[in-house]
Amino acid sequence: MPAASPLRAAVEVLPAESELNTAAWFTVADTETVLPGHYPGFPIFPGVCLVECARQGAEATRPDDAKGTRLAAVESTRFTGPVFPGDRIDIAMAWKRTPAGDWQVRAKLTTGRGPAAGVRLRYATTATTGEAAAA
Structure with a gap:
């Protein structure tokens, strides 16, 4: 089942430097449905939407060896600057294998x-993720 998304538009993929260094972008339209309630009169794109941009970008650019994987965790987030309607968000992604094979x-x-x-x-x-054991 595809994930639900708070974003109206989709993240767009950019040409990749390599299979492990990928990129995407998203423009925050003033028609995004999350904006009116997030600081009325001074809309700011919510942090959860930035996480969603990262998720969409990751899933659109995952390496061939990671094609059969599913999101298991949001390990960390750090919000460092506001995003406003009209902003273009550039997303640079670096992929790596973990010692556990994830x-x-x-x-x-x-x-x-x-x-x-x-x-x-x-x-x-x-x-x-344990889904195979539950099936």
Whole structure:
């Protein structure tokens, strides 16, 4: 089942430097449904939406060896700057294998004003996440 998303538009993939260093972008339209209630009169793109941008970017660019994985954890987030309607968010992602055999992606999200967030996600096989045992 596909994940539900608070974003109206989709994250767009950019040409990758390599299979392990990928990139994407998202423009925050003033029609995003999350904006009117998030600081009325002074809309700011919510942090959860930045995490969603990282998730969409990661899932659209995951390495071939990670194709059968699912999101297992949001390991960390750090919000470092506001994102406003009209901002373009650039998402730079670095993938690596963990010692446990999972995949970790570190996403750095920036706008024209500078850093906006850092998000670290972990992707695992269904066997690692326990879904295979439950089936």
